[in-house]
Amino acid sequence: xxxxxxxxxxxxxxxxxxxxxxxxxxxxxxxxxxxxxxxxxxxxxxxxxxxxxxxxxxxxxxxxxxxxxxxxxxxxxxxxxxxxxxxxxxxxxxxxxxxxxxxxxxxxxxxxxxxxxxxxxxxxxxxxxxxxxxxxxxxxxxxxxxxxxxxxxxxxxxxxxxxxxxxxxxxxxxxxxxxxxxxxxxxxxxxxxxxxxxxxxxxxxxxxxxxxxxxxxxxxxxxxxxxxxxxxxx
Amino acid sequence: xxxxxxxxxxxxxxxxxxxxxxxxxxxxxxxxxxxxxxxxxxxxxxxxxxxxxxxxxxxxxxxxxxxxxxxxxxxxxxxxxxxxxxxxxxxxxxxxxxxxxxxxxxxxxxxxxxxxxxxxxxxxxxxxxxxxxxxxxxxxxxxxxxxxxxxxxxxxxxxxxxxxxxxxxxxxxxxxxxxxxxxxxxxxxxxxxxxxxxxxxxxxxxxxxxxxxxxxxxxxxxxxxxxxxxxxxxxxxxxxxxxxxxxxxxxxxxxxxxxxxxxxxxxxxxxxxxxxxxxxxxxxx
Numbered sequence: 001x002x003x004x005x006x007x008x009x010x011x012x013x014x015x016x017x018x019x020x021x022x023x024x025x026x027x028x029x030x031x032x033x034x035x036x037x038x039x040x041x042x043x044x045x046x047x048x049x050x051x052x053x054x055x056x057x058x059x060x061x062x063x064x065x066x067x068x069x070x071x072x073x074x075x076x077x078x079x080x081x082x083x084x085x086x087x088x089x090x091x092x093x094x095x096x097x098x099x100x101x102x103x104x105x106x107x108x109x110x111x112x113x114x115x116x117x118x119x120x121x122x123x124x125x126x127x128x129x130x131x132x133x134x135x136x137x138x139x140x141x142x143x144x145x146x147x148x149x150x151x152x153x154x155x156x157x158x159x160x161x162x163x164x165x166x167x168x169x170x171x172x173x174x175x176x177x178x179x180x181x182x183x184x185x186x187x188x189x190x191x192x193x194x195x196x197x198x199x200x201x202x203x204x205x206x207x208x209x210x211x212x213x214x215x216x217x218x219x220x221x222x223x224x225x226x227x228x229x230x231x232x233x234x
Numbered sequence: 235x236x237x238x239x240x241x242x243x244x245x246x247x248x249x250x251x252x253x254x255x256x257x258x259x260x261x262x263x264x265x266x267x268x269x270x271x272x273x274x275x276x277x278x279x280x281x282x283x284x285x286x287x288x289x290x291x292x293x294x295x296x297x298x299x300x301x302x303x304x305x306x307x308x309x310x311x312x313x314x315x316x317x318x319x320x321x322x323x324x325x326x327x328x329x330x331x332x333x334x335x336x337x338x339x340x341x342x343x344x345x346x347x348x349x350x351x352x353x354x355x356x357x358x359x360x361x362x363x364x365x366x367x368x369x370x371x372x373x374x375x376x377x378x379x380x381x382x383x384x385x386x387x388x389x390x391x392x393x394x395x396x397x398x399x400x401x402x403x404x405x406x407x408x409x410x411x412x413x414x415x416x417x418x419x420x421x422x423x424x425x426x427x428x429x430x431x432x433x434x435x436x437x438x439x440x441x442x443x444x445x446x447x448x449x450x451x452x453x454x455x456x457x458x459x460x461x462x463x464x465x466x467x468x469x470x471x472x473x474x475x476x477x478x479x480x481x482x483x484x485x486x487x488x489x490x491x492x493x494x495x496x497x498x499x500x501x502x503x504x505x506x507x508x509x510x511x512x513x514x515x516x517x518x519x
């Protein structure tokens with residue numbers, strides 16, 4: 001992509017198998033580039049190697065990358081974690097719970113059950129700082145975006161758009177159907193790294209009451225909220 | 235000695251920028267940094283600053299600034315009729331500043347963005363490795379009245395070359411934007427490909443540090459792609475047939491087909507275009 005990037009595209013699909021492969025190659029590439037100032041990001045089916053300045057010898061770079069990618073044996077990714085995130089599905093935050101319930105012929109309890117059941121896979125972070133692209137939403141909850149996006153969605157809002165679910169890391173305009181609020185700060189510029197959850201990790205939501213949400217919010221703003229996490233053996 | 239620039243009047247939209255924020259795209263943090271790198275390098279070179287010393291990026295209607303101590307400045311990029319106290323000054327030269335001096339700007343003559351470099355660079359906060367302002371990352375997102383920006387005062391005569399370096403400002407007026415085919419270029423029908431090569435496009439009023447939209451509407455049959463990586467200079471084609479040139483503050487990923495990718499020089503030229511200006515893509519392969 002231009003003079004500053006090499007884009008590697010894989011088959012156009014969204015799957016954990018492909019994610020494993022991407023993260024494996026990403027690690028390999030990072031080892032290859034320890035000496036050079038590059039940054040490598042992954043999305044569902046691509047890796048982008050971006051350079052600080054223009055690439056000097058594109059031919060050499062591309063053949064080095066190709067050689068590395070020819071390695072067929074894909075190893076498992078280690079250090080994957082499950083993060084448990086609290087969500088308050090109270091009507092105060094779940095602006096579209098009623099609409100989803102009506103359209104999908106589900107009770108609110110069923111919606112919460114379906115939304116908190118899966119171990120969502122974190123594919124990558126993009127769109128906004130700390131916005132996680134999660135895969136694994138139950139088909140019964142898939143619903144189209146709003147025709148007219150809202151001007152302002154609250155920070156922490158948990159929403160659904162088609163087959164995706166996610167958390168708005170800051171207040172912004174948006175078209176997703178909103179079902180609750182997650183008080184955890186997913187991106188903090190003062191932390192290193194600024195975002196604890198990364199590609200390959202799992203996210204599981206758990207339902208909390210309004211009182212619990214308030215308590216967690218207070219802990220978050222005092223900086224002593226401990227995110228629940230455990231190792232994940234895929 | 236610590237010194238500060240006081241913002242007497244903020245102007246339209248000005249920010250502090252350097253080369254941008256590296257290493258945080260994987261957390262969804264934009265690269266940011268100056269829109270026009272040529273101007274940043276020129277202004278810093280004139281002052282013999284580090285190439286990436288932080289500068290002020292000034293859009294169209296400039297601010298009014300007051301300096302608390304002696305230093306030197308240089309202005310590059312767009313020519314926005316700068317004045318020191320009551321005297322007109324030129325772009326691309328060293329300007330001596332004394333305590334209490336006031337810098338202001340007048341009529342925008344050519345170009346979109348002007349760059350004010352100061353000896354040793356602005357010493358505003360560094361967040362995630364960069365001083366570039368970006369909403370929610372840095373404490374400020376644009377100049378506001380009364381704000382004070384730190385710099386190092388320099389009383390002694392640091393040697394600054396006055397040797398005549400010829401600066402080529404022709405790029406500011408160029409209409410030719412060098413591009414490479416984007417990842418989805420080959421999926422376009424031939425008619426659209428040649429249209430992209432041959433037509434002129436005009437810059438829409440919908441343009442900022444994130445993206446510059448072009449006004450023309452193209453016949454688009456390409457659907458969205460699986461969300462994939464984008465970079466500054468990526469040209470997206472929306473379902474409605476509009477071309478969007480992503481710029482330095484762009485998001486890290488996107489779901490519209492990426493039909494072209496601007497060269498570095500192309501991005502710098504694009505950064506100097508304002509609503510109504512025409513551009514033409516020069517496709518390289």
